[in-house]
Amino acid sequence: MFEKKYADFWKEQVRGVSGQRLEMLQRDLTGTKKLLEGVLLPVFGSFEELSLEYELVSLSGTKIYGDVCHPQLRLVFEEDHYVTHAEKITRDRFSFERARARSVAVLGYTYFPYSRDELEKKPEFCQRNLYELIGRIGGVEKSGLYHLPVYERELMRFAILRNKPFQLPVACEWLQLKREACRKIIKNLELKDMLYPLGGGSVRCHEFMITEKGASLLYQRT
Known part of the structure; x- marks a missing residue:
């Protein structure tokens, strides 16, 4: 095998x-x-x-x-x-x-x-x-993730470990939140250059992927 x-x-x-x-x-x-x-x-x-x-x-x-x-x-x-x-x-x-x-x-x-x-x-x-x-x-206690709001931190940790694009429904499962709440969290992370959208139009996208800056937070020690 x-x-x-x-x-x-x-x-x-x-x-x-x-x-x-x-x-x-x-x-x-x-x-x-x-x-x-x-x-x-x-x-x-x-x-x-x-x-x-x-x-x-x-x-x-x-x-x-x-x-x-x-x-x-x-x-x-x-x-x-x-x-x-x-x-x-x-x-x-x-x-x-x-x-x-x-x-x-x-x-x-x-x-x-x-x-x-x-x-x-x-x-x-x-x-x-x-x-x-x-x-x-x-562990996030001494990483750069620690300084993010708790839901943003958890979404980023899941995204880092997943290491592939994810859709909004998947983020809702991770965080146990409704779509609109997750959409706002993802938008905040996009503005911070932690996530970027893939596919879709100017208003909605199909998937999201973690950026290099976002991934580096897990290894940055504070």
Whole structure:
């Protein structure tokens, strides 16, 4: 079952991709598969919000790649094999890896590496680590969301975790409010550049999507 899901996921990832990222996707991804099978799929339940060989631009201006990324949660996951990342690594490569990790942090992502040995011998422990991280990210007490009015905060939290467009009836379900009340909340968030409309005309739209500014509130600490 996993092999079929992974094959479909990989095909979707390479569709329309070219250049260096395509080369990265076509290399041996055995370690990445172990990461997906042992930790990420059990925790997230699907590959829907994950991206393989996620491309970022480092502080030096070069392209760097994360084994797997959850863009909306700003998490970069790595599988590190001891032989290739420690035992036989050169000094230059060691320095590059440290600079790469710093770039990921400056860009606002959490770098979350696992060793191959952990993935093979202690997958449940690895899963618990990720659950703990998600739990901390999901807390709003010290995040930028905390300063929003309560209904706006809750709508934004649902929208961040959903990571796809949503319609007004869905927002009503989330907040347990009537359509007109939800419409006003969404309008306020649009004015704050937290949501943007998709489809429809100048008066009504069909769906709403969270903006980059809105998503960043979950990771901003106050």
